[in-house]
Amino acid sequence: MFLEVEDLNTYYGASHVLQGISLTVNKGEIVALLGRNGMGKSTTLKSIMGLVKPKSGKVLLNGQDLAGKPPHMVARAGIGYVPEERRIFPNLSVLDNLAMGIKSGQNKNGQNGNIWTVDRVFEHFAKLKERAKQKGCLLSGGEQQMLAIGRSLMGNPELLLVDEPTEGLAPILVQEVREVLDDINKAGMSILLVEHNLKVAMSLADRIYLMGKAHIGFAGSVEELENQPEIREKYLEV
Numbered sequence: 001m002f003l004e005v006e007d008l009n010t011y012y013g014a015s016h017v018l019q020g021i022s023l024t025v026n027k028g029e030i031v032a033l034l035g036r037n038g039m040g041k042s043t044t045l046k047s048i049m050g051l052v053k054p055k056s057g058k059v060l061l062n063g064q065d066l067a068g069k070p071p072h073m074v075a076r077a078g079i080g081y082v083p084e085e086r087r088i089f090p091n092l093s094v095l096d097n098l099a100m101g102i103k104s105g106q107n108k109n110g111q112n113g114n115i116w117t118v119d120r121v122f123e124h125f126a127k128l129k130e131r132a133k134q135k136g137c138l139l140s141g142g143e144q145q146m147l148a149i150g151r152s153l154m155g156n157p158e159l160l161l162v163d164e165p166t167e168g169l170a171p172i173l174v175q176e177v178r179e180v181l182d183d184i185n186k187a188g189m190s191i192l193l194v195e196h197n198l199k200v201a202m203s204l205a206d207r208i209y210l211m212g213k214a215h216i217g218f219a220g221s222v223e224e225l226e227n228q229p230e231i232r233e234k235y236l237e238v
């Protein structure tokens with residue numbers, strides 16, 4: 001097992017927002033974490049990344065426990081994070097934004113010695129290459145999302161945590177982001193994906209976890225979820 005999250009408990013003040021979350025990601029997989037608003041999906045990613053400190057539980061990456069470590073150490077250990085709000089630097093160029101991805105913590109080993117460079121990012125994101133010298137604020141929403149993903153790759157993660165990458169994007173851009181995730185996964189990247197677009201998630205994922213309030217309510221394959229409308233109704237549909 002590559003990423004093993006074991007019995008994670010996280011609080012915001014007195015509110016117990018993750019109550020014993022356990023999940024795994026195998027090498028090379030895309031695993032989707034889905035559920036309705038406010039269930040704790042983003043908090044799960046933040047707790048893995050060290051942006052929120054879990055009260056108890058383990059975050060094992062290749063057997064090393066990262067739970068409670070600060071984000072730059074988690075990044076150096078090999079986990080990249082693309083936040084929901086993208087947080088690109090509006091006044092920096094695309095190139096300088098990519099360079100910032102190294103600063104937030106770089107995994108020196110790369111993914112099997114495979115190091116991400118600006119050129120390699122541009123191979124996967126042709127649109128960003130065209131706009132290399134433009135300021136971040138001039139990019140479209142879809143391009144900003146590509147940039148946020150590209151920037152996180154510059155840290156040489158072995159696993160990428162991606163929070164709602166298609167949120168707020170026009171349908172054509174949703175497809176472009178979907179393809180980029182598919183493409184970097186085929187290049188070997190393992191991904192834990194939080195996504196509200198069920199079609200996108202089901203088309204990308206090897207396995208699915210569904211969250212109910214503060215807990216995992218379902219774990220299974222895409223096929224198992226397809227065959228159980230009552231589960232989808234319980235955890236997804238409104």
Ligand SMILES: Nc1ncnc2c1ncn2[C@@H]1O[C@H](COP(=O)(O)OP(=O)(O)OP(=O)(O)O)[C@@H](O)[C@H]1O
Pocket residue numbers: 012015017035036037038039040041042043044
């Ligand atoms: N910084 C915070 N302080 C206090 N409570 C918070 C904070 N962030 C989130 N919460 C609460 O924790 C719970 C889980 O939130 P979280 O953002 O993880 O949900 P989510 O599943 O990502 O939802 P969404 O689909 O809306 O993004 C919610 O009840 C939310 O209101």
Ligand SMILES: [Mg+2]
Pocket residue numbers: 041042043084
């Ligand atoms: Mg969220």
